[in-house]
Amino acid sequence: MNKINLAEVPITERKSPRGKFRLLRQHVSRALAGVNGLEKEGFKQPFEVEFVRLPPKAVNWPYHSHSAQWEFYHIVSGRGQVRTPAGNFSVQEGDCLVHPPNEPHQLTNTGAVDLVYYVVADNPPSDVVSYPDSKKIKVPGQEPVRIQPANYYDGEE
Numbered sequence: 001m002n003k004i005n006l007a008e009v010p011i012t013e014r015k016s017p018r019g020k021f022r023l024l025r026q027h028v029s030r031a032l033a034g035v036n037g038l039e040k041e042g043f044k045q046p047f048e049v050e051f052v053r054l055p056p057k058a059v060n061w062p063y064h065s066h067s068a069q070w071e072f073y074h075i076v077s078g079r080g081q082v083r084t085p086a087g088n089f090s091v092q093e094g095d096c097l098v099h100p101p102n103e104p105h106q107l108t109n110t111g112a113v114d115l116v117y118y119v120v121a122d123n124p125p126s127d128v129v130s131y132p133d134s135k136k137i138k139v140p141g142q143e144p145v146r147i148q149p150a151n152y153y154d155g156e157e
Helices: 028-034
Strands: 012-015 022-027 048-054 071-077 079-084 087-092 096-099 106-109 115-121 129-131 136-138
Touching: 022 028, 028 048, 048 106, 071 087, 106 115
Parallel strands: none
Antiparallel strands: 012 022, 022 048, 048 115, 071 096, 071 115, 079 087, 079 106, 129 136
16 A cells, blocks of 8 residues: 555646647646656556646646546545536536546636645546647657648558
8 A cells, every 4th residue: 555645646737828728737646646656668557647726717738538448536635617619617626527638627616715636537548638719739759749630541652
């Protein structure tokens, strides 16, 4: 068994250049793996757990979907709004939600205090991320690229 205390896990901030997308997170699963040095090259955990604080009016990530990854959210405190293809839905303390592969999603803090939540993802190694608003995709190990329509045989003959 590996055991840590959340207070020992470093807080990292992720912020877009203009500040629309901003969150503070603690990589719980990485800290647990590091207890016994298991986060070495070649070791892949079966899931990822993060503890996240989303400041008022902030958005967690650009609207996106994963080709293979499942994400489970548990709202600990605060209020927010989840955007999906089915519409926008309010979330609050105690709510749990799951985003299956290929479902675009995004979380916005609509309250006056931090929106605090856990996110658990299954971390598939071949997950491709799609950004419907900006028409980009991101393959593992690469930066996002814009999607350009092309004929199936373009550049092949």
